[in-house]
Amino acid sequence: DGGITQSPKYLFRKEGQNVTLSCEQNLNHDAMYWYRQDPGQGLRLIYYSQIVNDFQKGDIAEGYSVSREKKESFPLTVTSAQKNPTAFYLCASLPPGQTLKETQYFGPGTRLLVL
Amino acid sequence: AQSVTQPDIHITVSEGASLELRCNYSYGATPYLFWYVQSPGQGLQLLLKYFSGDTLVQGIKGFEAEFKRSQSSFNLRKPSVHWSDAAEYFCAVGPFGNAGNMLTFGGGTRLMVKP
Numbered sequence: 001d002g003g004i005t006q007s008p009k010y011l012f013r014k015e016g017q018n019v020t021l022s023c024e025q026n027l028n029h030d031a032m033y034w035y036r037q038d039p040g041q042g043l044r045l046i047y048y049s050q051i052v053n054d055f056q057k058g059d060i061a062e063g064y065s066v067s068r069e070k071k072e073s074f075p076l077t078v079t080s081a082q083k084n085p086t087a088f089y090l091c092a093s094l095p096p097g098q099t100l101k102e103t104q105y106f107g108p109g110t111r112l113l114v115l
Numbered sequence: 116a117q118s119v120t121q122p123d124i125h126i127t128v129s130e131g132a133s134l135e136l137r138c139n140y141s142y143g144a145t146p147y148l149f150w151y152v153q154s155p156g157q158g159l160q161l162l163l164k165y166f167s168g169d170t171l172v173q174g175i176k177g178f179e180a181e182f183k184r185s186q187s188s189f190n191l192r193k194p195s196v197h198w199s200d201a202a203e204y205f206c207a208v209g210p211f212g213n214a215g216n217m218l219t220f221g222g223g224t225r226l227m228v229k230p
Contacts, residue, residue: 108158
């Protein structure tokens, strides 16, 4: 079955630690996105990538980094510079053509907690 | 700047009652409009979308939404709510940004269904 997988489901971060959230898709989608979800604030865009080896900052990129070395993978690193990382992180992708008339597919999410 | 407002953070309805979730947007032109549903700890699932044409759109699970240009609204409706509809609902608009394919989400409305 095609889809988007995110791992782990829960992730704990210690003070000053960098952690990496995985996002993998086997849908052959070009564009991939990372969103952060906080209660009552909806989803906010962190980073997005339209093609391999290219990515752009979203609205709240500070304290985060990404890479797009493979079409299938778009990992997100939450760095120690992100002072309030506790949130639910969602990865999404768009089919080829990159038009919003297509459906944006979402992964099941990773909940990040700070110890 | 574009924005999306979902005025109701929480809504409680009785099973079998009708439902209307409000969504207002601020944008200079007619955007693409979406409604997503999220079950606890899960990703987002697309309910319906509007791009052009008939302003009343039908979606999955018996939901529909009506685009009203004069009111900059895209309210979600269901004539008879089922207990399984309890979830969080997000309105989203797009495209925005240089990529032309990003979404802006509202803060969400959490729906609770009374037996």
